[in-house]
Amino acid sequence: MIGKAITGKGFAGCISYCLEDKKMEMDKNQPLMKNRAEILLFNKCFGNKKELVQQFNEVRRLNPKQSKPVFHFTLSMAPGEHLSRPQLIQVAGDCAKEFGFADNQFLAVEHKDTQHQHIHIVANRIGYSGKTNVSDSNSYKRMAEFCRKMEQKFKLQQVLSPRRFLSKDQQLLPRNDQRRDQIKAQLQQILRSSKTMDSFLQKVKAQGFEVIKGRGISFIDNSGVKIKGSNMGLSLSTIEKLLQKNQTQYLTRDREKGNKIGLETRLANAWRLTVPFSPYKRSPQESAFISAFIQSVKQVAENTADLMADLYKVQYPNPEDYAISEVEREYYRNIRKKKKKRGYRL
Template sequence: MIGYVGTGASFYECIRYCLEDKRQLSEQQKIELAARDHLQHKERAEVLIYNQCGGNKHELTEQFLEVMKLNRRVEKPVLHISLRLAPGDVLTKAQMMEMGQECAKEFGIADHQYICVLHKDTNEPHIHIAANRVGFDGRVASDSNNYKRMAALCRRLEKRFRLTQVLSPRKFLSPAERILPRHDSRKEKLRADIRQTLENVSAYSSFEQQMKALGYKVIKGRGICFIDDKKVKIKGSEVGFSLATIERVLSLKEQITAKQNAVNVNPPVSRTQRSAPSTDLQTVQLQRELSTLLQQLFRPEQEGNYIDPELMRDFKKKKKRLGQSPS
């Protein structure tokens, strides 16, 4: 399970996002997407819980604003939470409601105004909670340690509902969990897409065009980064493909293609007429360099070595004893 928690200033915008379809999609696009991926893009939102509130987006906003007036000092009265299941995990609506209520308790808004909304337009079921941090007593729900609390909540819910366990942000893991290798499926997919594209093209323009066809926005400057269909931005260097590396691979492929074309257009009359170093030899050298580079880039991601926590503790104790012993 993946959780998000944030605060904001606009009740209307948060509630509108939770209750309405995606603005960038036309009605025709919603119909086409629904037929293609069998998801509900039209009327994607279903309200599971109205807590201390009710109505449409305008009525809800008005109600939230009225209670917010009980504490005018708070600059960010909006609490926005989302919980997304991992691929393959499924819960009933009753379980999703239970999950939303547990989330409200964790963040101190169980008695505040909030709505819990199920979105049906993605493969992974997920809920959104739009809440008023200001309670009916004028007190404000704390936003301290939000990310740590969200990580702990996700781990509890995963165990409670027997869901796939997703590692929390690294700094919130226990010492034993921190040394476990992590798997980032988003980066793995980007790495695989770049790898496959580089195998198929020989020019940067073709590379960028094919990456865009795969759903990425490509931003090239001093480096290169990719934005996927979920608006997540990842640097090429984070997945082993910096701009310099991509350009070097494409440059080698261009040089090899150019030399092979030159040989085909003007083939030597006989082997004795080939000069040394010949065009063939230069091509072979370029191919070897390209092959070596591709092998380094295309090999599977290193998993990392697992270190037994017990051995680590013994090592630290031994090191501490040695440090304390007289020299």
């Protein structure tokens, strides 16, 4: 059994929520869910919603200094467990005795709009004497102890209390919280696709979560359940580190992708410029550029050859002086002889 105790300021909203039919959250267009609430017990009050609110407020006015006269309890069974109507009434009566409002106004209601069975109890903390005779001190711890008693009394599934109310040895025991695990899986999936904190928060809110961010971070789901990020291994510092890691990975991936594309482009351009029978169809501009490039290379080669020949002529006036073999020397001598006959020297 899981219990929750909340103090509030107004009876009208709380009683209306417990007694009225409502539209299902999954489909807001469908008609109201009828017979959602079944009243289990009246204690020193009676009537419909309007009459109950009036009666609770009349007693409340006996102590106008008390700003939070409402005590709202929720008791939920584990999935698959079900108590009979007399047993639920007994649970409500035991809760009234445990928290000290058995002599005050209260009503117990069973809701049938969820798969798991649960009841709501609305109690007035102010008694007919005008005093606030119901304390809300340590209400979470007292509720945890009360749930453990009901589990033993009705032989229900044993559930661990919140960690802060357990001994050091019990705090080390593993806990199985399907709702928390489901929320954690959703948040981890959103984290994988987020680069910055702003984008992460926007995607989380788009999934229907409310985010409370301060020194730490907490999440509230559609059912109003608040879970700290640190309790799921997703503290604010952890989320920031994961986002920074994602951003680094995205940048590295983009850089590698850009380098690969740039290399492929350069190789393709080199292939198209150097290979004479390129499989790519060249444009007229590319063909003109290639022709001009080849002509310029030929011109540079010819100029270089002429320059080298001039240098050799300066250093070696007689070509046979730098001939490699005797055949070459003989060849140059014959040329010299012919040119002497014609009247000029080489």
